[in-house]
Amino acid sequence: MRRLSGLAALLAVASLVGGGGCASIRHARTPAPYDFDHPVFNERDVARGPRRPAAAASQRVPNAAPRPVRSSPRLAPRLAPPPKPVARFDSQTSYPSDAAKLRVELAAAQVGETRYERGTFVARILEAAGQSVQVAAGERYVPALRAALAARGQAHVQGSPRAGDLIFLSNTHDENRNGRPDDPLTLAGFVERVEGDTLVFIAFHGGKVRRLAVTPARPHQQRDERSQIPLNTRLVSWNGGSGGGPELAGECWAGWATLEP
DSSP, rough: OHHHHHHHHHHHHHHHHHSSSOOOOOOOOOSSSOSSSSSSSHEEEEEESSSSOOOOOOOOOOOOOOOOOOOOOOHHEEEEEOOOOOOOEEEEESSSSSHHHHHHHHHHTTOOOOOOOOTHHHHHHHHHHHHHOOOOOOOOHHHHHHHHHHTTTTTEEOOOOOOTTTESSOOSSSSSOOOSOOOSSOOEEEEEEEEEEEEEEEEEETTTTEEEETTTTTOOOOOOOTOBBOSOOOOOOOOGOSSSSBBBBBEEEEEEEOOOO
16 A cells, blocks of 8 residues: 555646656756856866957057067177277388298298207208308308408398398307406397387397397396386396496397398
């Protein structure tokens, strides 16, 4: 009886829903958790939110100027600071002849060499350049060389030497070993360049080939007061440095000679 009464109740409910006839059971529709205006779903849409509706044609600004595109500013290249000015004399680098240039190049290539002896450096450079000068036999080379050039009219005391010319100095060492500065024509060298009134020359002195400086116009001044550029190289020390003899190259100046005919 209980089973019949329960079945009767169920049939009664079905008749109320179906309105009579064949009974049917309707399942409730679960609502969608999201309701987007467009069917495509992706993470970018969620990140930027819902789309704004397009503006109507009447709301658009006519002939709107295009928005300028701002380009990233270009950085100017960083320039190195200008070098500090160095006080120098005007250099004279021209040569009176190709032969003079060859002499300078051969001499400059020997800077630092120690295989020479006094007087032989100049002779070997002239020989290598094919410009040997015949000198009197049995005499010291430097005085004999100047005498041979003086006989040609090519030795001078005044004037302006040029690159490739020969210069002569006296008392650059104690040749006769008597302790006194009475040794004429003890050093010869090749002028490498002219800087103002200063001559930069290459010679064998102090046991090796060196670059030296001489300024005949200022013989007693070792450096320029303003620029501190060397004017005269100290070549010798007489009497233990207490004076009494020429020590700077300008004080030992003995003239110059050209090898050009």
